[in-house]
Amino acid sequence: MAQIFCIANQKGGVGKTTTSVNLAAALANIGQRVLLVDMDPQGNATMGSGVDKHALEASVYEVLIGQAELAQARQRSAKAGYDLIGANRELAGAEVELVSLPQRERRLKTALATVDADYDFILIDSPPALGLLTLNGLCAAHGVIVPMQCEYFALEGLSDLVNTIKQVHANLNRDLRIIGLLRVMFDPRITLQQQVSEQIKNHFGDKVFNTVIPRNVRLAEAPSYGLPGVVFDPSSRGAKAFTEFAQEMVDRLAVAA
Ligand code: ADP
Ligand code: MG
Numbered sequence: 001m002a003q004i005f006c007i008a009n010q011k012g013g014v015g016k017t018t019t020s021v022n023l024a025a026a027l028a029n030i031g032q033r034v035l036l037v038d039m040d041p042q043g044n045a046t047m048g049s050g051v052d053k054h055a056l057e058a059s060v061y062e063v064l065i066g067q068a069e070l071a072q073a074r075q076r077s078a079k080a081g082y083d084l085i086g087a088n089r090e091l092a093g094a095e096v097e098l099v100s101l102p103q104r105e106r107r108l109k110t111a112l113a114t115v116d117a118d119y120d121f122i123l124i125d126s127p128p129a130l131g132l133l134t135l136n137g138l139c140a141a142h143g144v145i146v147p148m149q150c151e152y153f154a155l156e157g158l159s160d161l162v163n164t165i166k167q168v169h170a171n172l173n174r175d176l177r178i179i180g181l182l183r184v185m186f187d188p189r190i191t192l193q194q195q196v197s198e199q200i201k202n203h204f205g206d207k208v209f210n211t212v213i214p215r216n217v218r219l220a221e222a223p224s225y226g227l228p229g230v231v232f233d234p235s236s237r238g239a240k241a242f243t244e245f246a247q248e249m250v251d252r253l254a255v256a257a
Pocket of ligand 2: 016017018040044045126
């Protein structure tokens with residue numbers, strides 16, 4: 001049975017996709033079987049895994065609306081080392097089309113159940129909104145990983161997400177819990193970031209991952225080569241941090257089991 005994690009934060013540009021592709025690649029590097037599901041119509045996780053979002057035979061969109069089986073939409077990202085369900089602009093339509101379909105929040109969960117046994121980890125990259133696409137991710141997942149920047153309004157923005165997670169837990173998915181907050185794009189030279197990082201730790205305690213992902217230009221460059229940073233430049237500080245993060249995830253789950 002795969003452990004299924006949704007990478008979510010309703011803000012855009014906070015590092016969700018970077019976390020998704022690099023955690024996927026780093027887990028694959030340490031021998032885990034990984035499936036990454038791109039649930040964002042921007043298709044950045046698809047392109048960042050070296051798969052052309054304009055040339056998908058079937059995408060997560062067809063899977064959600066019942067026009068394709070999940071196994072048909074799945075493809076191997078050979079360089080990145082994991083399997084991918086891709087997305088592109090078509091997926092934006094699903095937000096509306098899902099409304100009138102039965103079990104609209106649970107369609108990803110139902111689809112993933114068909115391939116669950118093939119993986120140790122299934123990661124879901126979310127769009128920057130708390131709509132039906134993110135809801136499908138949260139309903140399918142055992143846990144949420146929340147990437148966040150250590151900026152002044154970071155905590156304020158979190159309350160909407162935390163409330164949504166509570167509601168999903170109460171009404172739709174009793175398994176769901178916050179696995180942890182991941183501090184990303186961290187620059188220790190900036191005093192404010194250090195202060196906010198401390199605040200986050202005081203407020204959320206052991207829900208904060210020990211690993212901190214530094215701001216590192218190699219992580220930002222990697223997508224233009226169609227590679228996760230972990231594969232693009234394994235010796236970079238960013239890649240090393242994601243490798244450490246993958247190990248921390250595996251260790252945390254071993255303790256929880
Ligand atoms: P989201 O998926 O939440 O919108 P992204 O992962 O796409 O966020 O990140 C937003 C931008 O920040 C991208 O251009 C990405 O390359 C860059 N970025 C993300 N994490 C880092 C990092 N640790 N260091 C440097 N740049 C980063
Ligand atoms: Mg993204």
